[in-house]
Amino acid sequence: MHLDKLFNHEDYQSKGIGTSSMQFIEQQFPNVSIRTLYTPHLSFRNHDFYDKLGYEKVKEVQLTSKLKLFKFQKQV
Template sequence: MEVFIERACLEDANALITVQNVAFYDDFIAYGECPAYNESFNAMRDHIITKIVYKIIAQDQIIGDIIIRPIGEGRYYIRVISIKPEYQGKGIGKKAMQFIESEITDAKEWELITPFKSYRNHHFYEKLGFQKIDQYKHSDVLTMFVYKKSLMSKPEVL
């Protein structure tokens, strides 16, 4: 299956919200909340305007998204990476992570959070070189794990 990843535009906002709602539905049901579930149109619009947002396309439809916030000094926070459930387990998430690492060339460090019981996510991120560095209580029902990946310094081109 051919997969394309490109910058999202404002016209994609509703489709990105739908993708996130489908992708994070199980977390929402399990915990009664999920930061990326049921975002408003205004919130998604603001992400597209102020952050780095990519859409993941397969079979002529948006099947996933990535929302990245620059922290500064080569550090980036991956706020969302979502793939519709029927497309999960096909290597698309791995391809998306490889894409952002090659696209954002000044990145020295990536950070993200994921629910403490999302074992599939833990395995996925750890396979890609992320390490669990912390955890915190997001709410009474939800503890989040913090993951970080430090990239080796890239040689300077002379």
């Protein structure tokens, strides 16, 4: 399963909504063994968030000279 886009407005961050959303999404697909997503390399809070949820950085993709994405993956 690949999570393409999920945004939590800054007014609602650090309230558990992102964690609840990710847990809900993962519960909807209990038979999926590999879950992936991309996040910008400078989005440090995202990196910590996905680490907390059990995702690991597995790849870096340079899209432009200024934009690099990190691929995170979680194996269940």
